[in-house]
Amino acid sequence: MSYPKPILISELQTALSDPSWDSVVIIAPQFDAELPDNIQTVIQQQAKFDQRIGNSVVTIVTQEIAPKRLVLAPTGQLTRYFDDVRRYFDAAKLAAVEVIKMGSVKPLLVVLSDKSETYKNATTVSYLGFSQALWQPLEAREYHGESIEPVQTIGLVGGNIDVNLAAAIExxxxxxxxxxxxxxxxxxxxxxxxxxxxxxxxxxxxxxxxxxxxxxxxxxxxxxxxxxxxxxxxxxxxxxxxxxxxxxxxxxxxxxxxxxxxxxxxxxxxxxxxxxxxxxxxxxxxxxxxxxxxxxxxxxxxxxxxxxxxxxxxxxxxxxxxxxxxxxxxxxxxxxxxxxxxxxxxxxxxxxxxxxxxxxxxxxxxxxxxxxxxxxxxxxxxxxxxxxxxxxxxxxxxxxxxxxxxxxxxxxxxxxxxxxxxxxxxxxxxxxxxxxxxxxxxxxxxxxxxxxxxxxxxxxxxxxxxxxxxxxxxxxxxxxxxxxxxxxxxxxxxxxxxxxxxxxxxxxxxx
CATH class of the missing domain: 3.40.630.10 (Zn peptidases)
Structure with missing residues (x-):
């Protein structure tokens, strides 16, 4: 029995140069700010011929970062009175499905959150959403083996996160x-x-x-x-x-x-x-x-x-x-x-x-x-x-x-x-x-x-x-x-x- 363990990553640029991470997942309302220049360039080039950027989950293969795989998961609007932090949860779930399809087993989750009180737990909630998508039923694990849950570690880049609390919840x-x-x-x-x-x-x-x-x-x-x-x-x-x-x-x-x-x-x-x-x-x-x-x-x-x-x-x-x-x-x-x-x-x-x-x-x-x-x-x-x-x-x-x-x-x-x-x-x-x-x-x-x-x-x-x-x-x-x-x-x-x-x-x- 296992769930993906969260690891706090304090420096994004260093992690982007670390090939032990095999994908980078960015969860954000938009992808035109707060990101390193090399990622910004990749996104801008992709956006020239891909209208899905910012509207649905997009995967990009690039040599600009060591993990090679880049997944963009937009949250959609966050400013309406009925929006809440589940926008991050849902975006992370969709991203997790793509990560598994690509064969990634050690993703780096980068969460760019709204600074309001409503979204103060956006990184933790994104991790929980990602993990929700990865879980497979007990009978399936017993039949197929634990390998059907291949992700054992998730790197977390974002604000206001206690990884011990996040791990305990998950x-x-x-x-x-x-x-x-x-x-x-x-x-x-x-x-x-x-x-x-x-x-x-x-x-x-x-x-x-x-x-x-x-x-x-x-x-x-x-x-x-x-x-x-x-x-x-x-x-x-x-x-x-x-x-x-x-x-x-x-x-x-x-x-x-x-x-x-x-x-x-x-x-x-x-x-x-x-x-x-x-x-x-x-x-x-x-x-x-x-x-x-x-x-x-x-x-x-x-x-x-x-x-x-x-x-x-x-x-x-x-x-x-x-x-x-x-x-x-x-x-x-x-x-x-x-x-x-x-x-x-x-x-x-x-x-x-x-x-x-x-x-x-x-x-x-x-x-x-x-x-x-x-x-x-x-x-x-x-x-x-x-x-x-x-x-x-x-x-x-x-x-x-x-x-x-x-x-x-x-x-x-x-x-x-x-x-x-x-x-x-x-x-x-x-x-x-x-x-x-x-x-x-x-x-x-x-x-x-x-x-x-x-x-x-x-x-x-x-x-x-x-x-x-x-x-x-x-x-x-x-x-x-x-x-x-x-x-x-x-x-x-x-x-x-x-x-x-x-x-x-x-x-x-x-x-």
Whole structure:
């Protein structure tokens, strides 16, 4: 397992004379300034007969520089109010495709950025975009060999870059893409757990795995309901994976993240039909992103911040033991949940983990709780390719979501906030005295009003977090993060590359 390591290059002219670099990639809004004279001359000569210069990616072979290959990747306009640093990310992705086609394995990335605050991370984001394009699925690497990812080093020339931070983000995103993007047998729950064990071996993150079915049935009853039909198949049996980083010295803040790891979602007894099951091996994207975030934490080893994550790795199978709508199941918190739809299984898989974290948080220092999930089609409909954030009252009052939006924009991992409202809490109230809470309605979330907001209310209620909101003597900030719209490229859940959202946004916002 490898990702291209960034190397900071302080002097461009020297690097242009170094034949160990085998291509030079320039990412910029335009190519008529800030470049050495020899490159300027090459570009000007090419532009005389090539109108693509400045409009699309162009490759030039020249003897004027030692690497011989020159790739020009324009960002397009940067000055409109809706432009953002993803212009660099996208340009770098396109350039990476050309670099691979040319056979380059050690590119030098030169980023000429706008000097405004919006683009201060342009070099880091360009590196992340370049790396996104280079990643190949785990199964492909295992079949073809690691040589299908030939680029192991990327030189970076640009301003305002911390290569250690950039490497840590990409290391985490690599893990997240692997876990999310791998097919359901290769990354069934036991395999998901083993990948985590291997990824954090000899690191500062402690890994523990609950693999005793009796313990899961007892301690995670709502997750167990989702898993029931899969338990008879040993290779599909569920796992709870705990990842824990404890810094040296004083702890000033504690981050507690729950990840939805539905390794395959058939919909359960409310079976997905009409072709909607394809791509459901990526329903583990939330847990994958949390594991990736923890990998970045392991690389950075931040001081003062304790980070704990628990991942619910489970398969929502169909069969004689499948749970069904109308069942009433008592969760870890003691709340009796009536099942509204078995295809709304992700919130059930996370509920008991969040409840247990709420109990742990009572003795932690300044805890912030998160759930991260590919939860609802409504999030994809409502905010498109952006990560949806739904906060409880404490997080909203602290401005945590808005800060995540700001930081996500700057690092090319954008988010949008959605308010939690009284209607969301009303939506999941019980209809009889036989139960305490309704898990969902029985229609698709994408056509349900407030379809990505009300699940946060369910999770807060089922975990007992409503007792720790703004009027509590021990308030706990909680953010529900829905990546159903942002988790894969172009919304293609079967074939699109995982994006590893919101790894970069979380790092920038909370570390």
């Amino acid at each position: 290391s985490g995103k690599y893990v997240a893409r692997d876990l999310c993007g791998t097919e359901p047998e290769r990354m069934a729950p036991p395999q998901f757990a083993q990948y985590c064990v291997d990824s954090f071996a000899n690191s500062n993150v402690k890994v523990s795995v609950v693999d005793d079915m009796a313990v899961i049935e007892r301690d995670y009853p709502l997750m167990w309901a989702v898993a029931r039909a899969s338990v008879e198949v040993e290779r599909h049996q569920p796992r709870v994976i705990r990842l824990e980083y404890i810094p040296e010295g004083e702890i000033t803040k504690t981050l507690m993240l729950v990840g939805k790891g539905i390794v395959y979602d058939t919909g359960g007894a409310d079976l997905k039909t009409g072709g909607h099951m394809a791509g459901m091996s990526r329903d583990k994207g939330g847990a994958a992103a949390v594991a990736g975030f923890m990998k970045s934490v392991a690389e950075l080893a931040p001081k003062g911040v304790k980070v704990v994550a628990e991942l619910a790795a489970v398969r929502n199978s169909i069969g004689a033991e499948a749970f069904v709508s109308d069942e009433i199941i008592t969760g870890h918190s003691g709340v009796r949940v009536r099942i509204g739809n078995t295809d709304a299984e992700g919130r059930l898989a996370m509920a008991d983990l969040l409840s247990r974290f709420k109990d742990e948080a009572l003795t932690e220092v300044n805890p912030i709780l998160f759930t991260v999930a590919t939860l609802t089609g409504h999030a994809a409909r409502a905010v498109g390719p952006y990560t949806a954030l739904v906060e409880n009252g404490v997080a909203y009052k602290m401005g945590l979501g808005e800060n995540m939006v700001k930081q996500g924009d700057l690092i090319g991992d954008p988010c949008e906030t959605s308010r939690s409202r009284r209607e969301d809490y009303d939506f999941v109230q019980p209809r009889t005295k036989a139960d305490d809470l309704l898990s969902s309605n029985n229609g698709p979330s994408a056509v349900t009003a407030r379809g990505h907001q009300f699940p946060m209310a369910f999770l807060a209620l089922v975990a007992g977090l409503e007792q720790h909101d703004v009027n509590s003597t021990q308030p706990m900030p909680y953010i529900h993060i829905d990546i159903a719209g942002s988790g894969v490229e172009n919304g293609d859940w079967q074939h699109g590359k995982p994006t590893a959202a919101p790894v970069a946004a979380l790092l920038s916002s909370f570390l």
